[in-house]
Amino acid sequence: MNGGVKSFLEQFDDIILMQYTGLDDKKGLGIFEKDIVKIEVDDGFDYIDSVGFVDWHEREREYAVFLKGEPWRRLSVRDEIEVIGDIYQNKDLLEG
Numbered sequence: 373m374n375g376g377v378k379s380f381l382e383q384f385d386d387i388i389l390m391q392y393t394g395l396d397d398k399k400g401l402g403i404f405e406k407d408i409v410k411i412e413v414d415d416g417f418d419y420i421d422s423v424g425f426v427d428w429h430e431r432e433r434e435y436a437v438f439l440k441g442e443p444w445r446r447l448s449v450r451d452e453i454e455v456i457g458d459i460y461q462n463k464d465l466l467e468g
Contacts, residue, residue, distance in 0.1 A: 388460055393426060393435045393447060397455045403435075403447070406459045408466060411437055411445070412452040420445065425459050425466060440466060 390404040397403055405426055413420040424439035426447060435447040445451075457465050 397453045407455045408457040410454045
């Protein structure tokens with residue numbers, strides 16, 4: 373590979389691409405795969421006030437929020453979701 377091209381590509385070694393889910397959080401920020409989100413749900417059926425991360429649910433073929441200590445939840449525009457970080461830079465938000 374040409375030395376100039378190789379050095380150009382090396383600039384991107386630390387970049388991780390995250391797929392946009394097609395949904396925005398309650399502040400209008402795009403929700404991406406591997407984002408850490410705070411989710412609040414009180415719809416008469418479910419009550420959730422938790423933190424989790426967004427990822428592709430292979431079996432269901434859709435994006436889901438995988439919550440701490442709770443089952444996964446389908447990513448929905450009806451839920452109060454706020455992006456608070458991502459698993460690469462803020463993994464500590466999922467601990468504890």
